Amino acid sequence: MNTKICIVGSTGHINYVLEGVRNDEQASVVGIAPGPEEEGVNGLLGAFSFSKNPPREFDDYEKMLKEMDPDVVVVACHFNNHARISTEALGRDLHVFVEKPVATTLEDLDSVKKAYEDSDSFLATMFGIRYRPTFSTAKKIVEGGAIGEIRLMNAQKSYILGERGEHYRKRESYGGTIPWVGSHAIDWLHWFSGREFKSVFASQSREYNRGHGDLESTALCHFVLADEVLGNVTIDYLRPEEAPSHGDDRLRLVGSRGVLEVRDERVFLINDEIEGVRRVPLRPVEKGIFGDFLNHVRGEGMCKVSAEDSFYVTETCLKARLSADEGRVVELGK
Amino acid sequence: MNTKICIVGSTGHINYVLEGVRNDEQASVVGIAPGPEEEGVNGLLGAFSFSKNPPREFDDYEKMLKEMDPDVVVVACHFNNHARISTEALGRDLHVFVEKPVATTLEDLDSVKKAYEDSDSFLATMFGIRYRPTFSTAKKIVEGGAIGEIRLMNAQKSYILGERGEHYRKRESYGGTIPWVGSHAIDWLHWFSGREFKSVFASQSREYNRGHGDLESTALCHFVLADEVLGNVTIDYLRPEEAPSHGDDRLRLVGSRGVLEVRDERVFLINDEIEGVRRVPLRPVEKGIFGDFLNHVRGEGMCKVSAEDSFYVTETCLKARLSADEGRVVELGK
Numbered sequence: 001m002n003t004k005i006c007i008v009g010s011t012g013h014i015n016y017v018l019e020g021v022r023n024d025e026q027a028s029v030v031g032i033a034p035g036p037e038e039e040g041v042n043g044l045l046g047a048f049s050f051s052k053n054p055p056r057e058f059d060d061y062e063k064m065l066k067e068m069d070p071d072v073v074v075v076a077c078h079f080n081n082h083a084r085i086s087t088e089a090l091g092r093d094l095h096v097f098v099e100k101p102v103a104t105t106l107e108d109l110d111s112v113k114k115a116y117e118d119s120d121s122f123l124a125t126m127f128g129i130r131y132r133p134t135f136s137t138a139k140k141i142v143e144g145g146a147i148g149e150i151r152l153m154n155a156q157k158s159y160i161l162g163e164r165g166e167h168y169r170k171r172e173s174y175g176g177t178i179p180w181v182g183s184h185a186i187d188w189l190h191w192f193s194g195r196e197f198k199s200v201f202a203s204q205s206r207e208y209n210r211g212h213g214d215l216e217s218t219a220l221c222h223f224v225l226a227d228e229v230l231g232n233v234t235i236d237y238l239r240p241e242e243a244p245s246h247g248d249d250r251l252r253l254v255g256s257r258g259v260l261e262v263r264d265e266r267v268f269l270i271n272d273e274i275e276g277v278r279r280v281p282l283r284p285v286e287k288g289i290f291g292d293f294l295n296h297v298r299g300e301g302m303c304k305v306s307a308e309d310s311f312y313v314t315e316t317c318l319k320a321r322l323s324a325d326e327g328r329v330v331e332l333g334k
Numbered sequence: 335m336n337t338k339i340c341i342v343g344s345t346g347h348i349n350y351v352l353e354g355v356r357n358d359e360q361a362s363v364v365g366i367a368p369g370p371e372e373e374g375v376n377g378l379l380g381a382f383s384f385s386k387n388p389p390r391e392f393d394d395y396e397k398m399l400k401e402m403d404p405d406v407v408v409v410a411c412h413f414n415n416h417a418r419i420s421t422e423a424l425g426r427d428l429h430v431f432v433e434k435p436v437a438t439t440l441e442d443l444d445s446v447k448k449a450y451e452d453s454d455s456f457l458a459t460m461f462g463i464r465y466r467p468t469f470s471t472a473k474k475i476v477e478g479g480a481i482g483e484i485r486l487m488n489a490q491k492s493y494i495l496g497e498r499g500e501h502y503r504k505r506e507s508y509g510g511t512i513p514w515v516g517s518h519a520i521d522w523l524h525w526f527s528g529r530e531f532k533s534v535f536a537s538q539s540r541e542y543n544r545g546h547g548d549l550e551s552t553a554l555c556h557f558v559l560a561d562e563v564l565g566n567v568t569i570d571y572l573r574p575e576e577a578p579s580h581g582d583d584r585l586r587l588v589g590s591r592g593v594l595e596v597r598d599e600r601v602f603l604i605n606d607e608i609e610g611v612r613r614v615p616l617r618p619v620e621k622g623i624f625g626d627f628l629n630h631v632r633g634e635g636m637c638k639v640s641a642e643d644s645f646y647v648t649e650t651c652l653k654a655r656l657s658a659d660e661g662r663v664v665e666l667g668k
Contacts, residue, residue, distance in 0.1 A: 154568050
């Protein structure tokens with residue numbers, strides 16, 4: 001049985017979908033439409049130009065969903081439209097693979113959660129970094145007990161700003177740097193420690209954003225998790241253009257018996273059994289995030305990114321943003 | 335003219351003094367005494383066993399100060415006694431070189447500051463890490479403008495806990511991990527950015543401190559500085575015994591045109607002029623902290639660690655500890 005996929009918009013990490021479909025003979029993209037604000041899909045159409053069965057193009061995503069009756073809807077629009085389209089798709093009992101953040105306001109997030117509860121569909125957000133060889137290797141090492149109980153976590157996101165489109169420059173369409181860039185790192189804190197977030201204090205600044213309007217160029221988030229586990233996230237868009245890579249993702253996990261780090265596309269471990277710093281061999285990637293998602297919706301496995309995690313991390317990001325906006329500690333609770 | 339030095343206690347970084355005296359023909363240690371809680375100096379006496387003019391030993395530091403009439407008093411006792419002895423020494427118009435933190439309570443700090451204001455003496459605390467080849471090289475690079483305006487700072491202190499003496503295990507004598515370990519890193523944030531601290535939010539935990547009583551094994555501090563400059567400090571005692579070094583000091587400075595890092599006893603730079611990551615050659619150390627201090631008190635130069643910085647950073651540490659103790663944001667102001 002073929003899994004039919006429709007794509008709405010092409011912002012962000014749509015490459016996860018293209019890669020997943022390329023590696024899956026049972027899945028095909030049957031329709032493509034821009035988002036409600038005309039978010040272009042031209043670049044995306046190019047990706048199918050050599051396909052024997054190219055997807056149909058639509059002007060109107062609602063019409064597409066009605067006519068094509070897909071199994072899966074991929075949502076990657078201006079970030080403020082993710083919630084609305086996800087809610088609509090869940091309302092049609094379609095599975096949803098949505099760019100993070102799932103929503104840019106807590107009210108919108110509630111709508112998606114409600115639509116999810118009322119449906120029998122699955123939803124996952126694009127926390128694709130979990131699937132990188134570094135992060136998936138790190139996860140296995142931690143699960144194997146090599147660092148004991150996690151007590152302290154330091155996560156870093158650092159990006160080249162470049163010249164970004166209009167929808168990055170307005171809070172309303174962008175949502176903020178903490179939800180957009182920080183959500184990955186906030187996901188790591190939760191995913192690795194398995195702990196509930198108890199409170200957050202965050203700060204942010206727009207200084208030196210080079211004409212990017214509302215976009216915050218720096219941010220810091222400080223989390224207290226259950227059992228006094230501590231975690232921080234540092235975020236910036238100040239990575240120089242000449243840097244050796246677009247992003248500099250890092251994670252340092254300090255445990256009761258060792259320290260594990262992801263840095264420079266490598267994983268480093270020190271603990272009470274080994275001498276010196278050991279570079280951990282990376283596990284090959286078995287399946288990317290969209291392949292994992294497709295397995296899940298076909299009942300052939302559990303996607304590493306659950307709907308619950310997607311919602312919980314989004315909520316935590318939005319409350320971290322609230323903390324930064326208002327300069328106060330925000331309590332968090334499941 | 336010979337600079338006469340008396341030493342009270344021998345905790346912490348007394349090696350700065352030994353090294354400074356060894357390299358200075360015009361300075362000599364003339365007396366050694368334990369602190370008011372009998373803080374031993376036996377280890378210290380060994381260091382002078384081959385000296386032609388070994389220092390006199392005293393049982394009572396007050397008697398020592400009276401009889402020897404030194405120019406400089408070095409204070410390195412149980413941390414809660416630093417303030418009291420510094421205050422007494424300043425009251426005698428002696429110069430004071432004191433282990434950090436200068437004080438373990440804000441009231442004690444006020445006493446030292448008042449004594450300093452009323453005296454013509456100099457005081458500096460042992461922020462010796464500023465003088466390491468890595469940190470002093472980093473400072474020159476930043477002053478040269480290679481990273482532009484500093485916008486975001488991430489500082490790290492990570493130590494092997496080992497088995498520590500009784501005075502580390504009680505808050506009253508130890509003062510807390512944020513003032514003891516964190517003070518270095520909090521000093522870096524201020525020293526590198528030159529900015530005033532505006533607020534702090536901090537957290538800490540004693541979990542997994544392996545029977546060390548009140549000692550906090552992990553801590554996180556989140557600072558907002560003037561002009562929305564952000565800085566965080568991560569502190570832990572969970573570095574495994576088998577690690578390649580006792581401590582893992584790191585500093586990452588994100589500026590408007592580049593990023594500079596101190597890590598693994600090296601300095602790394604990326605900016606908008608160079609391609610890839612550059613390892614910066616380290617400047618040789620010209621003079622250690624105590625040599626610099628001696629120059630200052632002889633009127634031959636300005637010590638890189640000022641009395642104002644010593645007091646300001648101590649105050650900031652104590653307010654960060656207050657934030658962690660009470661779980662609330664603490665406003666900071668000069």
